[in-house]
Amino acid sequence: MTLREKITAKIKSIIPKGMDISLSVPENDTQGHYSTNIAFRIAKQKGVAPMEEAKRIATKLLESAPPKTVAKRPFWQAELFERVEAVSPGFINIWIKPKAIQGAFQDILKDEKNFGRSKIGKGKKVIIEYSQPNIAKRMHAGHIRSTIIGDALANIYEFAGYKVIRWNYIGDWGTQFGKLIAAYKLWGSKKEVEKDPIETLLHLYVRFHNEMAKNPSLEARGQEEFKKLEAGDKENRKLWKWFRDESLIEYKRIYKFLDIRFDVWTGESAYEKDLQGIVLELKTKGIAKNSEGAVIVPLDEEKLPPALIQKSDGASIYLTRDIASLRHRIRKYKPAKILYVVSNEQSLHFEQLFAVAKKLSWNNAELAHVKFGLMLGENHKKLSTRGGLVVALDELIESMVRETRKAIDDKYSKLSSKEKDLTASVIGVGALKYNDLRENRNSDIVFNWKHMLDFTGDSAPYLQYACVRLLRIVGKSRGKNQPDFSKLTADNDLALMRKALEFPHVVLTSAETLYTNNLALYLYELATTANRFYETTPILKDNNSARRAARLGLIQIVASILRNGLTLLGVKTPKKM
RNA sequence: GCCCCCGUAGCUCAAUGGAUCGAGCAGUGCUCUUCUAAGGCAUUGAUGCGGGUCCGAUUCCUGCCGGGGGCACCA
Numbered sequence: 001m002t003l004r005e006k007i008t009a010k011i012k013s014i015i016p017k018g019m020d021i022s023l024s025v026p027e028n029d030t031q032g033h034y035s036t037n038i039a040f041r042i043a044k045q046k047g048v049a050p051m052e053e054a055k056r057i058a059t060k061l062l063e064s065a066p067p068k069t070v071a072k073r074p075f076w077q078a079e080l081f082e083r084v085e086a087v088s089p090g091f092i093n094i095w096i097k098p099k100a101i102q103g104a105f106q107d108i109l110k111d112e113k114n115f116g117r118s119k120i121g122k123g124k125k126v127i128i129e130y131s132q133p134n135i136a137k138r139m140h141a142g143h144i145r146s147t148i149i150g151d152a153l154a155n156i157y158e159f160a161g162y163k164v165i166r167w168n169y170i171g172d173w174g175t176q177f178g179k180l181i182a183a184y185k186l187w188g189s190k191k192e193v194e195k196d197p198i199e200t201l202l203h204l205y206v207r208f209h210n211e212m213a214k215n216p217s218l219e220a221r222g223q224e225e226f227k228k229l230e231a232g233d234k235e236n237r238k239l240w241k242w243f244r245d246e247s248l249i250e251y252k253r254i255y256k257f258l259d260i261r262f263d264v265w266t267g268e269s270a271y272e273k274d275l276q277g278i279v280l281e282l283k284t285k286g287i288a289k290n291s292e293g294a295v296i297v298p299l300d301e302e303k304l305p306p307a308l309i310q311k312s313d314g315a316s317i318y319l320t321r322d323i324a325s326l327r328h329r330i331r332k333y334k335p336a337k338i339l340y341v342v343s344n345e346q347s348l349h350f351e352q353l354f355a356v357a358k359k360l361s362w363n364n365a366e367l368a369h370v371k372f373g374l375m376l377g378e379n380h381k382k383l384s385t386r387g388g389l390v391v392a393l394d395e396l397i398e399s400m401v402r403e404t405r406k407a408i409d410d411k412y413s414k415l416s417s418k419e420k421d422l423t424a425s426v427i428g429v430g431a432l433k434y435n436d437l438r439e440n441r442n443s444d445i446v447f448n449w450k451h452m453l454d455f456t457g458d459s460a461p462y463l464q465y466a467c468v469r470l471l472r473i474v475g476k477s478r479g480k481n482q483p484d485f486s487k488l489t490a491d492n493d494l495a496l497m498r499k500a501l502e503f504p505h506v507v508l509t510s511a512e513t514l515y516t517n518n519l520a521l522y523l524y525e526l527a528t529t530a531n532r533f534y535e536t537t538p539i540l541k542d543n544n545s546a547r548r549a550a551r552l553g554l555i556q557i558v559a560s561i562l563r564n565g566l567t568l569l570g571v572k573t574p575k576k577m
Numbered sequence: 578g579c580c581c582c583c584g585u586a587g588c589u590c591a592a593u594g595g596a597u598c599g600a601g602c603a604g605u606g607c608u609c610u611u612c613u614a615a616g617g618c619a620u621u622g623a624u625g626c627g628g629g630u631c632c633g634a635u636u637c638c639u640g641c642c643g644g645g646g647g648c649a650c651c652a
Contacts, residue, residue, distance in 0.1 A: 024593090027596095050632065087596080089632055090632075303580090305579095305580090311650040344582055347646085347647070373583075373645080440591075440592095442582060443590080444646085456601080457600080457615095469612080472612075477612095525600095534612075536617085
């Protein structure tokens with residue numbers, strides 16, 4: 001039982017049943033180590049003044065004898081609370097006794113490796129779909145959000161005990177392949193594609209769109225080629241497979257560099273054979289109907305526009321493929337949840353998908369669209385593959401690593417060139433990921449080179465550096481520590497311990513809310529607290545040997561929280577920096 | 578026209594309906610003979626506008642203004 005859980009249980013024992021308690025950690029110790037607003041809600045229920053209720057609760061919390069309801073609970077100790085105050089207009093501020101903090105911290109040692117892990121997901125599967133690159137398109141800066149956020153959420157869910165299926169739903173089907181094939185047949189050459197596949201295919205695609213503006217008949221030609229592809233035309237199949245294979249080679253190279261992995265690589269094309277069946281099932285069940293030659297699912301009751309599931313030329317559309325994929329996922333994996341990490345451009349699409357799924361009523365899984373804002377260019381406009389210049393993802397990664405390498409060269413000459421390269425990639429890639437994960441995903445991100453390449457302050461290198469410094473001290477100490485945290489009584493010691501103890505709660509919150517920024521913020525604050533500790537508190541230099549051992553134990557734990565926390569965000573920690 | 582997201586400091590971002598709205602960058606001034614200065618300390622500076630609900634609103638409701646995205650044969 002964590003310190004937070006003990007406090008919560010204690011409060012619960014003296015308030016009306018069934019109320020959730022929110023325990024916040026005030027910015028400033030003058031408002032307590034923990035604070036709760038529970039009195040406001042109880043007061044409202046009872047119809048009394050909040051301050052009165054707060055006083056009543058505060059007094060009860062301080063009573064030395066355990067209330068009957070918690071008498072049997074072993075965690076009860078009168079010494080949990082140092083001070084409990086009711087503060088106008090009705091907050092209850094709680095200060096924890098050093099002994100309770102030290103004790104809770106000592107508990108970490110019992111299973112240090114698993115500190116922060118939970119079992120809330122035990123026996124449950126979650127499918128997390130992310131990245132979803134479109135074949136024959138270069139991944140650009142805008143594509144990275146899904147990849148990074150999805151990977152971090154997958155890590156967090158695993159840490160929370162879920163069985164996670166990391167799913168890369170490749171965009172490898174659809175009308176754009178008709179266009180691409182048409183473009184290739186018109187202007188392409190085998191040699192050029194082999195030489196630089198993605199670049200060449202991208203050019204063909206862009207050219208097709210440009211020419212389409214002048215010559216609208218091309219659009220029909222693209223659609224025709226896609227129809228042929230779906231009908232099994234041999235030549236088109238061959239071209240499609242070729243484009244797909246070449247693209248995947250490129251993507252896998254980038255994933256490897258980003259340290260991103262997937263369990264399933266099943267894309268849209270895998271469901272091509274199921275589509276007629278899906279359309280039929282929807283029609284048979286009276287969910288779908290013909291309209292203007294196409295097949296739609298009316299969603300008037302849901303106040304949504306009708307969902308198109310088959311085009312009037314009989315060709316399929318991505319919603320239908322998503323429905324088929326959903327059925328496949330539910331049948332094969334029986335997941336408790338399916339998370340779609342896709343930008344908020346597609347909000348309507350997922351509302352429609354979920355609405356159709358509900359009508360089909362084979363979705364006992366919880367479905368969630370984990371949406372995020374767009375990566376905008378410096379002009380605050382959408383980055384578009386068709387619309388000209390975008391920052392290519394590999395170029396972005398290379399630049400970040402190059403800049404990091406420069407910084408390393410300035411600082412350290414002792415490392416070998418190979419070590420420097422390795423460190424540069426760990427820091428550069430880390431910075432790239434952290435920059436995204438620290439922000440509330442709802443907001444659009446304005447891409448900014450200067451910001452990306454800023455390695456000071458709230459950034460991955462700051463966290464990595466804090467961790468590396470602490471571990472450096474630990475590495476310098478000799479022998480094994482048997483830390484006794486009751487030796488740590490200074491404000492700095494206790495403040496750092498209290499911050500470290502919040503880790504499990506923060507991870508849970510991330511899993512529950514599907515946001516990563518609270519975890520990033522927490523790690524940043526922990527690093528700041530640790531840096532302050534580092535600057536002001538002697539550790540190895542502490543003359544008191546018992547306290548020295550305890551402090552070494554403390555920073556060891558803090559360093560592993562930083563490292564584990566960063567790992568959850570997909571960020572590695574270098575050995576030296 | 579309808580729907581969704583967003584609007585906080587010069588810039589980029591925080592804030593389950595909570596207390597005096599937090600950071601980073603940029604600016605200013607300190608701080609390396611000391612466990613790594615990618616650090617620490619100090620300091621300047623903000624909730625788009627108008628109503629409403631609430632003990633309490635950046636947060637919820639509502640009307641404007643501004644930015645981004647979407648609205649059946651693209652994904």
